[in-house]
Amino acid sequence: MKRMSIEQLLGINKFAVDDAEAHIVLKKDICATCADKPCTFSCPAVLYKIIDGEISFDYAGCLECGTCRTVCPKEGAISWKYPRGGFGINFRYG
């Protein structure tokens, strides 16, 4: 099988993106003080990226696993809840 990029893989999934409410919100000033930024390699959907030296996060492809919330070493940096009812990832296989 051909190697696939994370963008290709997330593209196969079915998401109902909630444009009105982000279910994960970062306090970027706290993130700026974080040296390791384990979210950038621990997130299985690779949604945490460093762009122009600043953490950037796209909640649209979130698989709602909770890994980021667990590995984040900075108290209060990630506010995490599930998307509003009906929104977010919609597994067709699971």
Add this chain to the structure above:
Amino acid sequence: MEEEKFDVIIVGAGPAGSTAAFLLARAGLEVLLIEKGITPGSKNMFGGRMYSHALHKIMPNFWEEAPVERPVVKEILTFMNGSQSVSMDFQDVHWGTPPYHSFTLLRADFDAWLAEKAEEAGAMVACGIRVDELLIENGRIVGIQAGEDRMLADVVIAADGVNSLIAQKAGLCKKFSPKQVATGAKQVIQLSEETISQRFKLSGNEGVAQLFVGDCTKGMHGGGFLYTNKSTISLGLVVSAEALQHNQYKIIDLIEDLKENPHIAPLLEGGEVVEYSAHLVPEAGLNMMPQIFGDGILVAGDAAGFVLNLGYIVRGVDFAIASGEAAAKTVMSAKVNNNFSKQGLSKYQQFLKEGFVMNDLETYRQAPQFMANPRMFKAYPQLVTGLMSKLFTVDGSPPVRLMGKILGQMKQSKIGLTQLAVDGLRGARLL
């Protein structure tokens, strides 16, 4: 506005929640089962297999109507190291006949079916609703709030999965540490039913469960899994969140590596990825168990940390179902006495002990500590593959008898004889 009142509100239509809802509705209670997904199962994923015993006890011969994939008749444990792999293969053809030992499943179908059973029994199933808050009066949980809607109940069952925000809001659990959970990620790969049966040497609808340990996780605490469904293969990795936190590896790169691994690639050839999913696994089990009952609340399934990973066996769904059953029994008994206080719901522990849930988790309480031993994921897989390689290689080099090969390989893997004996004995005692 008048608030609706139920006997029980269950948050989460996974195996724990739907089982509890089914049993309570069947007993005539007013049950509301709330699910945040658009359909039950649409937020749920796991590796791929459920042991049948727990559900068979509640719904005899469930497989006659449930959307199961394949009964597992073959277990394979594979040690991987570079170009080499060593597999142990166990088969029992009886597992392919009733009462089937275990089934591979896809949760979107299976969980939807189980929630439907609860609905048929009389439970009200409300999907696409996220519970935002618990309603608390004088320290007692009396209901839930979702958006503007408030709903009341004598008791709330938190069956909302590993990241149980409900148990957290009830003050029953602390935030878990990365050491206590693992990240599981999986690709579902489509192939024809015949191709899968041929490639895995399975007849009829039989299935296989395979676990991998070794360099598929780059030596990180964790392993790989492969389950054959009817016309898809579930392939993925589970890696300790702590290991992910401290290494720079991305789990998705490791899965892509696994797909290209020469030991696996031929099995997947021509397949098409139809889904990529991820989930946390509460691996610490009892060591991360929250308070599982409080005033007006019970906690079941993954939310309670009811998972067991012994390295060669991974269980969660059977615990979820049995804990849902225990929660249902607790509520029925509390209703008889009309006592839904913490004390009235404390029978939950007893019901869990009468079944297998607490016995099994207690027995293997120290397994997670044993499994955290880094030698399990690097040195031992290397030792096993290296030894087998020496055993089977003929290349004209000077002969070495078996004992020499074993000792030579051990020296190379830097595992002392004492270390091996201690690990072996600990493993045999704790797993």
